[in-house]
Amino acid sequence: MATKQINKNAEIVFSCSGSTRHNTEMISEEHCVVRVLSGELKVIQSNKTYVFGLGETLLFPRNQLSTLVKSDKDGLPYRAIVVKLTQDVLRAFYEQKKLQATLVSKTDYIIPLSQSPLLDSFFASILPYFDLNYKLPQELSQLKIQEAITVLRSINQDIDNILSDFSEPHKINLVEFMERNYMFNMPIEKFGYLTGRSLTTFKRDFKKAFNTTPQKWITQKRLELARFQITEKKRKPIDVFYEVGFENLSHFSFAFKKQFGKSPTEFVNHNLR
Incomplete structure (x- = not known):
C-alpha cells in the first residue's frame, strides 16, 4: 500500500506507510513536530543519522x-502524526506573548525531544481528529498548534531560539553547503534558496566555484559517493542509490556505468572475487 496521509492539506497530518520500506526527501518551509506511533523512522542528514521508534518525538x-526511511517494525507499519508549526501561528504566538529570543546560529540538525507526559497527552488528544469525515476547522487547528508550541517551550528551554527566528536563509558559503548536501534530491532552485541566492546568482556563483554546471557536478559527486559505498563499505546498490540522491535504481545503474565503465553489480561481483 502506498503512503497515506489524512488531512493532507492541513497543518496536522496522520502519515502511514504500508510498505516494508518507504523513502522520501524532507525539506519543509515550516517547522514540523513528528510523533512516531509505530514502525521506525530513520533520518539521514549530511553529518548524522538518527533512528526513531514507537513513542519517540522529534x-x-x-x-x-x-x-x-520509513520502515515496518515488530510487524507494524510506519505510522506517525506530523504537526506543522506554521510561520503565521508562530508570529502571532510570540507577538501576543511579547516574547523575544536570543538569536543564535541556525541549527542544521533535527532535535530529538525528551519523553514527557505533556507530549504524550498532546498527541493522544489529536488522535480522535483523524476519525472526522471532514477537514479539521482552522480555528481548532491553530489552537492545537499553539498548544504544541507551549508544550515544546516547557520541555526545551532553548526552543525559542528556533521557533521565533523568522529570517530567510542568508547568503552562505556555497562550496561548503554543496559539499555537505549534494546527495539530497531537490531542484536546483531550492539549493539556491537555501544558500541565500536567486537561481541566476546561484548558477553564476557555482560556475565560479566549480567551473561546471550544478547538475553535472552533483551527478558526479553522487556517483563517486555511491562507488565508495559499494567498493569500500561493501554495500549493495539497492541500498545505496536512494541515499546518494537517485530516484530509481535503473537510472542510477545507467549513470554509474556511463561514468565508470562498469555497472554497480559488476563492481559488487568484482569485490566478491
Missing part, C-alpha cells in the same frame, strides 16, 4: 535537508 526545523 522536531524538524524548517529548511533542513533530510532523507527519511
Whole structure:
C-alpha cells in the first residue's frame, strides 16, 4: 500500500506507510513536530543519522535537508502524526506573548525531544481528529498548534531560539553547503534558496566555484559517493542509490556505468572475487 496521509492539506497530518520500506526527501518551509506511533523512522542528514521508534518525538526545523526511511517494525507499519508549526501561528504566538529570543546560529540538525507526559497527552488528544469525515476547522487547528508550541517551550528551554527566528536563509558559503548536501534530491532552485541566492546568482556563483554546471557536478559527486559505498563499505546498490540522491535504481545503474565503465553489480561481483 502506498503512503497515506489524512488531512493532507492541513497543518496536522496522520502519515502511514504500508510498505516494508518507504523513502522520501524532507525539506519543509515550516517547522514540523513528528510523533512516531509505530514502525521506525530513520533520518539521514549530511553529518548524522538518527533512528526513531514507537513513542519517540522529534522536531524538524524548517529548511533542513533530510532523507527519511520509513520502515515496518515488530510487524507494524510506519505510522506517525506530523504537526506543522506554521510561520503565521508562530508570529502571532510570540507577538501576543511579547516574547523575544536570543538569536543564535541556525541549527542544521533535527532535535530529538525528551519523553514527557505533556507530549504524550498532546498527541493522544489529536488522535480522535483523524476519525472526522471532514477537514479539521482552522480555528481548532491553530489552537492545537499553539498548544504544541507551549508544550515544546516547557520541555526545551532553548526552543525559542528556533521557533521565533523568522529570517530567510542568508547568503552562505556555497562550496561548503554543496559539499555537505549534494546527495539530497531537490531542484536546483531550492539549493539556491537555501544558500541565500536567486537561481541566476546561484548558477553564476557555482560556475565560479566549480567551473561546471550544478547538475553535472552533483551527478558526479553522487556517483563517486555511491562507488565508495559499494567498493569500500561493501554495500549493495539497492541500498545505496536512494541515499546518494537517485530516484530509481535503473537510472542510477545507467549513470554509474556511463561514468565508470562498469555497472554497480559488476563492481559488487568484482569485490566478491
